[in-house]
Amino acid sequence: MGRPKIHDDALRGRLIGQAAALVFEGGVDALNLRRLAADAGTSTSAVYSLFGNKAGLLESLYLEAARRFGARLSEVAATDDPVDDVVRLGIAYRDYALREPHLYAIMFDRRGPEFDDRARAEATATIAPLVDAVRRGQDEGVLRKVGPELVALSCWGVAHGLVSLELAGSMPPGLDVASGYEVALRAMVDGWRQSIVHSPH
Numbered sequence: 001m002g003r004p005k006i007h008d009d010a011l012r013g014r015l016i017g018q019a020a021a022l023v024f025e026g027g028v029d030a031l032n033l034r035r036l037a038a039d040a041g042t043s044t045s046a047v048y049s050l051f052g053n054k055a056g057l058l059e060s061l062y063l064e065a066a067r068r069f070g071a072r073l074s075e076v077a078a079t080d081d082p083v084d085d086v087v088r089l090g091i092a093y094r095d096y097a098l099r100e101p102h103l104y105a106i107m108f109d110r111r112g113p114e115f116d117d118r119a120r121a122e123a124t125a126t127i128a129p130l131v132d133a134v135r136r137g138q139d140e141g142v143l144r145k146v147g148p149e150l151v152a153l154s155c156w157g158v159a160h161g162l163v164s165l166e167l168a169g170s171m172p173p174g175l176d177v178a179s180g181y182e183v184a185l186r187a188m189v190d191g192w193r194q195s196i197v198h199s200p201h
Helices: 009-026 033-039 044-051 054-074 082-099 101-108 117-139 148-168 177-190
Strands: none
Touching: 009 033, 009 044, 009 054, 009 101, 033 044, 044 054, 054 082, 054 101, 054 117, 082 101, 082 117, 082 148, 082 177, 101 148, 117 148, 148 177
């Protein structure tokens, strides 16, 4: 019989959620392990047992954010319409950000520490479904034959920009992301259709 877990996955998940909220509100400096443990109803020894130290906790936050983000995008099943798949991936991007704003912010917060190559690779891999959809569109002759990563990055940029404005509450009066988000995504991907003949510089 294996040894029972002293600190279970539920506690780990609770600590990650509360730590993400602290970092979201006040940056990395706001993440105090003693306060985090007290808020979670546990001990600092539990935090150290699960994560090692503050740096380990921050890296776990980053990895968990990337894992959940990637899982949400992987829920978007490929269809016989790769252009629509690109749009649906963009919609899933926004859905994740609105459901998990604290963890979403962790992925793009440049105030935090630099993480190791493994963590960065896991985060970078989240764009793979989008690149795959673009590549399928190119193989079918629907999208222009340029680097699929370039097309994916442009679509990703539209999604990220609009979502960031929405989460920050920075939209001008009378405008909202919800009503125009899908339209903007479709406009971007339509700009990469094969019928467009000019080349990027």
